[in-house]
Amino acid sequence: MALAATGQTGTDAGIKEDASSHSVWFNMASDKSQSEFYFPAIAQGRELTAGLISGGADPGLTHRVAKEVRRVLAEAEVEDT
Template identity: 40%
Template sequence: MAYFPLFVDLEGRQVLVVGGGKIAVRRVRTLLEFGCQITVVSPEVCEELREKVLWKKKRYDETDLESPGNVGEASRFIFVLAAAAPEVNEKIVCDCRKKKIPVNNASNRDQCDFYFPGIAKDGDTVVGITSGGGDHRLAAKISAVVRQILRTIAV
């Protein structure tokens, strides 16, 4: 597959993150910088997430993709990040595909409608880096170098 880099205005948009572990925390931290509203579905989350997101303290089920209070209505989520156990992530992908919601499975790059990039940001300048979902450490290293370059240019 060939992925096209696309920058989307997330200000005020709804994002669903399923899972409360390290990957979810990293992704939520990044997303919060872009002004989106985040709902996290997970039996447990760290204190940091509890203070910054709408937390549904529960295990994922398909109704989490629906608009709250309006069961059966189309999803309000612009995309879903599946960052739970691999078998849960696979169910999320299945459910999202049925509802035509873009989804990223943190445990299986072949089930991603998009990749979550490494981000280097300085003011309004944003650079996204991906290794095609194959080498997250390489993307993180490159992101760190680009962040340093942005700091150097800004001075």
């Protein structure tokens, strides 16, 4: 797995080329269209874990939904005690 986040288009493209030549999954922080994977927002409780992704379409929405899922998990755990 390789992540390019240099902010330099040429450098990031070179990293992608190297990753591709070694069959390594690649993510370019500055260009979702060049990415083969995305990092999920994680919402974790005591017994449940949820990973949320938007496929790079809306990281802000993913963050907000993960925050809400964390709140729901916390409430559910309090109710179960």
